Amino acid sequence: MKSTDSATGHCTYCPRLCRHACPVETASGREALTPKAKMQTAGELSGKNVALDREDVEVLWGCSHCGACEDECLHHNPVGQTLYAARAHVADLGLTPEPMHAAAKRFSAFGNALGVSLAEAQLAIHDDTRAFAGAPALILGCHALGDPSGLAALAYDLARRIRPDVWLPLYRDPNGARAICCGRTLNEAGYRTTLEKHRAKMNDALAHSTEWWILETTCFEDFVAMADAHPNKPRVRTFAEALAASDLKPKRRLSSITLHLGCGVRRHAKGEEALVALAQRASDDVRIPPADMPFSGCCGGRGGIQEVMPKVAREMGEGRRQELEEFKSEEAVHFSTCCGSQLEKTAVHLLSLFA
Numbered sequence: 390m391k392s393t394d395s396a397t398g399h400c401t402y403c404p405r406l407c408r409h410a411c412p413v414e415t416a417s418g419r420e421a422l423t424p425k426a427k428m429q430t431a432g433e434l435s436g437k438n439v440a441l442d443r444e445d446v447e448v449l450w451g452c453s454h455c456g457a458c459e460d461e462c463l464h465h466n467p468v469g470q471t472l473y474a475a476r477a478h479v480a481d482l483g484l485t486p487e488p489m490h491a492a493a494k495r496f497s498a499f500g501n502a503l504g505v506s507l508a509e510a511q512l513a514i515h516d517d518t519r520a521f522a523g524a525p526a527l528i529l530g531c532h533a534l535g536d537p538s539g540l541a542a543l544a545y546d547l548a549r550r551i552r553p554d555v556w557l558p559l560y561r562d563p564n565g566a567r568a569i570c571c572g573r574t575l576n577e578a579g580y581r582t583t584l585e586k587h588r589a590k591m592n593d594a595l596a597h598s599t600e601w602w603i604l605e606t607t608c609f610e611d612f613v614a615m616a617d618a619h620p621n622k623p624r625v626r627t628f629a630e631a632l633a634a635s636d637l638k639p640k641r642r643l644s645s646i647t648l649h650l651g652c653g654v655r656r657h658a659k660g661e662e663a664l665v666a667l668a669q670r671a672s673d674d675v676r677i678p679p680a681d682m683p684f685s686g687c688c689g690g691r692g693g694i695q696e697v698m699p700k701v702a703r704e705m706g707e708g709r710r711q712e713l714e715e716f717k718s719e720e721a722v723h724f725s726t727c728c729g730s731q732l733e734k735t736a737v738h739l740l741s742l743f744a
């Protein structure tokens with residue numbers, strides 16, 4: 390924890406400049422969930438004389454690593470990164486919150502946190518998993534594969550129209566074929582050793598690949614971390630970027646669109662540009678909620694908030710839905726199944742406009 394001590398130290402003596410930026414604190418109204426208070430808990434974990442129990446450390450899961458507080462902070466203090474590192478320390482102490490521990494156990498058994506086998510869902514879309522030299526690998530991700538709306542099949546169909554040689558990778562473990570997963574749940578749980586082993590296994594399965602298209606924007610940075618350790622240093626793009634670079638057009642034109650840019654996208658400006666370009670293909674009137682709205686930072690779909698603090702996650706989803714509805718457009722769209730789980734009935738996946 391030494392490397393995070395200066396970050397937690399900044400917060401200790403700060404007048405909480407970032408206080409109102411945190412969507413988790415806004416939704417909960419709890420002092421213990423301000424960035425400063427969470428950082429103090431992280432700092433106490435590395436102290437020798439403070440004994441913390443399971444309830445004390447739970448606040449560390451009140452963070453989606455959305456970066457909203459970091460944007461407000463004069464030090465650009467790496468709050469999300471520090472709180473995630475503290476979760477790893479909690480895991481070492483055996484104090485991980487039970488819902489997160491259970492999610493990690495499902496992950497070990499099924500290769501994803503949903504607790505179902507998703508390889509069959511992928512093989513039903515296309516059963517040839519051979520890699521073609523130089524062809525991009527389309528990585529559908531657990532949430533899209535588990536989504537009953539047919540999102541994963543639609544993404545594959547669109548990807549084939551951009552690059553007919555695109556392939557769908559799978560990997561094998563002793564229990565059989567598995568869909569590729571970035572291991573975000575293990576990261577959120579703080580199980581870093583297991584995460585590193587998982588990522589190495591994924592990189593083995595993608596050994597010959599040189600380009601990855603990532604459908605789930607929420608997982609993008611996890612795949613970037615995985616690619617950093619890959620011997621080929623593959624080019625990693627969001628599927629939105631690949632689609633925006635093609636000339637495919639949506640099938641539906643709308644009078645106006647409100648575009649929800651999740652926190653995963655906001656941290657990757659390039660991804661943001663692609664999403665705006667895609668939305669503009671569907672409408673001349675694209676409305677983007679400003680970044681300083683209370684729930685622009687995060688709608689609560691990632692970080693383990695849904696698992697550990699379901700009531701807070703519900704409040705965050707409700708807050709974001711109300712914000713999107715203020716724009717009164719014909720349709721609100723998002724590009725993440727994690728955001729979609731929070732924005733149900735208010736926003737649809739942008740890809741559905743191409744169906």
Ligand code: SF4
Nearest residue numbers: 399400403407425462
């Ligand atoms: S993250 Fe920055 S602004 Fe927020 S409490 Fe810490 S030092 Fe202060």
Ligand code: SF4
Nearest residue numbers: 411452453455456458
């Ligand atoms: S949820 Fe976002 S704003 Fe709140 S502490 Fe985490 S990174 Fe900061």
